[in-house]
Amino acid sequence: MNVFIVGFIENTLLAALAATGFGVSFNVPVRLLGVCAAGGAVARGLRFLIADVWEVAPIEWATFIAAATVSTLGVFVGRKLRMHPKAFTVAAMIPMIPGVPIFTALLSLARMQRSGVTPELLAAAINSGLSACFIVAALAVGLALPGMLFYRRRSLI
Amino acid sequence: MGLQQAGSSACPQSRILSESEQREVTRLCARTALMLLQHGAESALVENTARRVGVALGAEGVEIALMSSAVVVTTLSERHCITTVRRNEDRGINVHVLIEVQQAMLDAETGKLDRHGYRERLEVIRPLRYPRWLVALVVGLACACFARLAHADLAGCLVAFVASGSAMFVRQHLAALHFSPLINFFATAFVATSIAAQGLVWGIGSTPKVAMAASVLMLVPGFPLINAVADMVKGYMNTGITRWAVATMLSAATCTGVILATSVWDVWGWL
Numbered sequence: 001m002n003v004f005i006v007g008f009i010e011n012t013l014l015a016a017l018a019a020t021g022f023g024v025s026f027n028v029p030v031r032l033l034g035v036c037a038a039g040g041a042v043a044r045g046l047r048f049l050i051a052d053v054w055e056v057a058p059i060e061w062a063t064f065i066a067a068a069t070v071s072t073l074g075v076f077v078g079r080k081l082r083m084h085p086k087a088f089t090v091a092a093m094i095p096m097i098p099g100v101p102i103f104t105a106l107l108s109l110a111r112m113q114r115s116g117v118t119p120e121l122l123a124a125a126i127n128s129g130l131s132a133c134f135i136v137a138a139l140a141v142g143l144a145l146p147g148m149l150f151y152r153r154r155s156l157i
Numbered sequence: 158m159g160l161q162q163a164g165s166s167a168c169p170q171s172r173i174l175s176e177s178e179q180r181e182v183t184r185l186c187a188r189t190a191l192m193l194l195q196h197g198a199e200s201a202l203v204e205n206t207a208r209r210v211g212v213a214l215g216a217e218g219v220e221i222a223l224m225s226s227a228v229v230v231t232t233l234s235e236r237h238c239i240t241t242v243r244r245n246e247d248r249g250i251n252v253h254v255l256i257e258v259q260q261a262m263l264d265a266e267t268g269k270l271d272r273h274g275y276r277e278r279l280e281v282i283r284p285l286r287y288p289r290w291l292v293a294l295v296v297g298l299a300c301a302c303f304a305r306l307a308h309a310d311l312a313g314c315l316v317a318f319v320a321s322g323s324a325m326f327v328r329q330h331l332a333a334l335h336f337s338p339l340i341n342f343f344a345t346a347f348v349a350t351s352i353a354a355q356g357l358v359w360g361i362g363s364t365p366k367v368a369m370a371a372s373v374l375m376l377v378p379g380f381p382l383i384n385a386v387a388d389m390v391k392g393y394m395n396t397g398i399t400r401w402a403v404a405t406m407l408s409a410a411t412c413t414g415v416i417l418a419t420s421v422w423d424v425w426g427w428l
Contacts, residue, residue: 014302021299025292025325026197026380027251027285044306082263083256084202090383091252097382099374100307106412107428124428140386147201148390155205157263 004053008045015044015095023091032088035077039092043070047096060134063096067142075146075156084157086143093139098132105129174215174234181272183239186211186219187230188279191243192258194228196284197250199384200393203228206262213265214272225399249332250380253285289329296375297322304371312362313371316353320372324349328375339410342376346414349373354422369424376411378404 019040023033043066051062070092074085108125112118147156174182190207198206204221211219211232222229224245231240261278264270270278300321301314309317328345332338353372356365381404388397419425 011306014306018299018302021295021302022379024287024295025375027253027287029253029256029285032252083259086199086202087252087256090380093383094379095303095306097377097379099303099377100370102377102408103370103373103412103415104428106408107415110412110416111425111428136382137386140383141390143383144387144390155209157259
């Protein structure tokens with residue numbers, strides 16, 4: 001259990017830092033960087049709890065739930081600050097983007113082209129490619145969920 | 158008919174626009190849509206904001222067609238329409254601009270800004286740019302965090318920090334020189350992987366491959382990918398597919414840079 005607490009704290013802190021870093025690269029104003037960090041921490045922490053600690057759902061569903069939660073919280077914050085929640089929720093999602101699987105899939109493809117197809121390379125390409133696609137879709141649909149469920153004909157702000 | 162009724166009831170000052178006034182409103186709608194599209198807003202937000210600006214400034218209705226390379230705006234007033242097209246070029250993601258445009262729109266909607274006020278408000282928006290060294294530093298830190306999240310040891314995180322920080326500096330420099338993003342991502346990936354590969358060549362830390370993988374993570378086009386799926390889900394298929402294709406091309410360019418670097422240093426990636 002102790003391992004999980006340490007893991008949880010580590011996940012949230014690192015995700016907060018990473019979300020802030022990407023917030024800066026997206027030119028998010030300084031006053032919103034804290035919101036980005038909080039969003040990143042909540043998202044990654046929640047995903048860690050669901051997928052790794054409680055093990056109630058696979059990673060793409062955990063990603064979906066985490067993204068939907070942050071997006072829903074973001075609607076309230078966004079209305080308070082008079083801005084569209086995407087201004088800070090996208091940076092908060094970046095720590096959950098499956099970067100390594102995306103590049104693993106592409107690198108395996110390149111390697112198959114160079115040295116021939118082997119079952120291992122094919123499996124690596126398909127596995128990581130599929131997992132990357134599903135996680136990105138889960139992120140984006142999770143982010144769009146409050147708009148699609150509760151604000152169907154109204155504007156978020 | 159229905160549209161006109163809806164337009165006139167939503168419009169706060171339902172005075173009829175003269176032709177020159179309608180032209181001005183059309184220009185302002187096009188400018189709004191273009192600024193949002195250039196700085197990385199998703200299509201639903203672009204359309205919604207531009208439409209609301211037009212109605213708030215006195216048009217009866219605003220219709221917008223979005224493409225990745227252009228915006229078409231039509232305003233309706235007294236059964237006259239004025240249509241205009243603006244070419245779109247990508248200026249890079251800038252959330253600051255998105256927020257400023259949106260708040261100007263909200264002020265126009267509550268009646269705080271009229272046409273002239275709104276135009277002046279748009280004209281004074283200067284995109285926020287953080288200093289390059291700061292961006293390189295924090296992006297390097299973010300990639301070190303990613304390395305740690307993927308269970309790299311301290312030395313591995315340090316390698317990822319140095320590699321991605323330097324690469325981010327190169328990327329900003331190349332972007333300032335107006336290189337194509339594809340060339341930029343290729344060169345940046347080459348630099349990042351070359352530096353991170355030294356960890357593997359010299360045996361720094363026990364997890365050099367994780368450091369290599371993490372050091373190119375700032376090249377994952379996360380914002381375009383999320384926008385792509387959001388557009389497709391909300392019915393803007395055409396911009397969504399374009400964004401997805403752009404993100405794939407950028408990832409492929411990155412991948413080529415990684416492969417070149419791993420061939421030069423004779424280490425085969427993290428596979």
